[in-house]
Amino acid sequence: MLKGQHLIAGQWTGGENTFSNEPISNAQDKFAAGTVALIDQAARAAEEAFWTFGWADTAKRAAFLCRIADEIDRRGSEITEQGVKETGLPAGRLEGERGRTVGQLKLFADHIEKGDHLDLRYDPALPHRTPMPRPDLHLIQRPIGPVAVFGASNFPLAFSTAGGDTAAALASGCPVVVRGHYAHPGVSDLVAQAIDAAIKACDMPPGVFSLIQGGGLEVGQALVQHPSIKAVGFTGSHRGGRALFDLCAARPEPIPFFGELGSVNPMFLLPNAVAAKGQDIATGWAASLTMGAGQFCTNPGVVVLVDGDEAPTFINATSQALRRVDPQTMLTSGIAASYETGSERLTANGLVQELLASTCGPRQAAPQLFQTTAQQWLANEALGEEVFGPLGLIVIAKNTNEMLAVAKSLKGQLTCTIHMDRGDNQLAGRLLPVLECKAGRVLVNGFPTGVEVCGSMVHGGPYPATTNFGATSVGTLSIRRFLRPVCYQNVPSDLLPVTLE
Secondary structure: OOOOOEEEOOEEEOOOOEEEOOOOOOOOOEEEOOOHHHHHHHHHHHHHHHHHHOOOOHHHHHHHHHHHHHHHHHOHHHHHHHHHHHHOOOHHHHHHHHHHHHHHHHHHHHHHHOOHHHOOEEEOOEOOOOOOOEOOEEEEEEEOOOEEEEOOOOOOOOOOOOOHHHHHHHHHOOOEEEEOOOOOHHHHHHHHHHHHHHHHHOOOOHHHEEEEOOOOHHHHHHHHHOOOOOEEEEEOOHHHHHHHHHHHHHOOOOOOEEEEOOOOOOEEEOHHHHHHHHHHHHHHHHHHHHHHHHOOOOOOOEEEEEOOOOHHHHHHHHHHHHHOOOOEEOOOHHHHHHHHHHHHHHHHOOOOEEEEOOOOOOOEEOOEEEEEEHHHHHHOHHHHOOOOOOEEEEEEEOOHHHHHHHHHHOOOEEEEEEEOOOOOHHHHHHHHHHHHHHEEEEEEOOOOOOOOOOOOOOOOOOOOOEOOOOOOOOOHHHHHHHEEEEEEEOOOHHHOOOOOO
């Protein structure tokens, strides 16, 4: 059963104003709308909880993360049903995402129990060193304080209420205040119920987690500007993320804003690869491009290849593969409208050739495919802007030098991909140093949709893909975003915040 309220410091709280979700079927659900006053209440409770939770034993925090995972699984069928209703995503996709979410919580629990996140360093005292003695020095990574998390539209579980940012912050010892996304408030409600149950079962301070839903722009602004908040995790649009980033920087005490803002995730198809397996690459690209109606942050929206005898064959194969894909329901009508606007922007100035057009209903999207030249790409930055949905752009380079120029022109990306075969090593060797400067993850002979949750994953990249090029929002390294190093000089071991072996 939905609460339809906010969870603030262990209390389900309503209000005078409400809003409704946008289900694809059945009746709408009503939810209490957030206010600035509720943000203040939640942030203050988070700060109070921090003085206990931030110093809790890591084993206790790990048990808390695992209990959240178990409580989410207990509500699995209800979460899936609500997710299908609100987002139009298929049940199998939501069940897989739930598995990823609970697996991530348990992975983080195991990671912090081992102490791998602490980066412990120790330099023992050298009292007899000349000309000056050295004191006893310990370095320990410590939690920074309450974290604000903004839920993502395209991942109602993995990047939302108990998703990567929340899991990483809680693992580090930081309480969390979540601003739920309007695309799936019912799913956020159910997941918050799971977290609430875990808080009570594990005897955690109630302010360790709060969920506030709805409200206007002022609610989000108040959250990132609240003096109790010490960092922000965000996944969403470039426009919204940049506005919040600027607010964080303009605070009397600036705080880090870990924003994921979008990416076109270009793929570079090298000549021998196109000749040897162009058909397979075309089929794979079409599948990756249209997965989930193209609503993935790692959606490979751009392909770059060199003009030649095999290029038309690849283009035709891609067009044929995309024609076989039926229209899909998008997460919200607003996202569907933005998809239509994005395709119109591409065609408005005659910069692209239309290869596959589509017309859809008000909340649906069908694949679209366009082609342009490397010269047009290099002269028009607008061609490199993300269109959120199943839209592909093929960039034809005259030669390998022009392909390299396209690579150098890229803005920051989450991923860049090279498709290569025997004989392509020299060109791949020229591209790789460029692409590793442009993206957080570089792939060879694969497709970027599908982000493994593990210790070596980087889901981040230079701006504008993210606002912090040194961070990742996926994998165990993401916990480090919400920690800072503290040096303890001559502090007795029994006063140190962690037990040192």
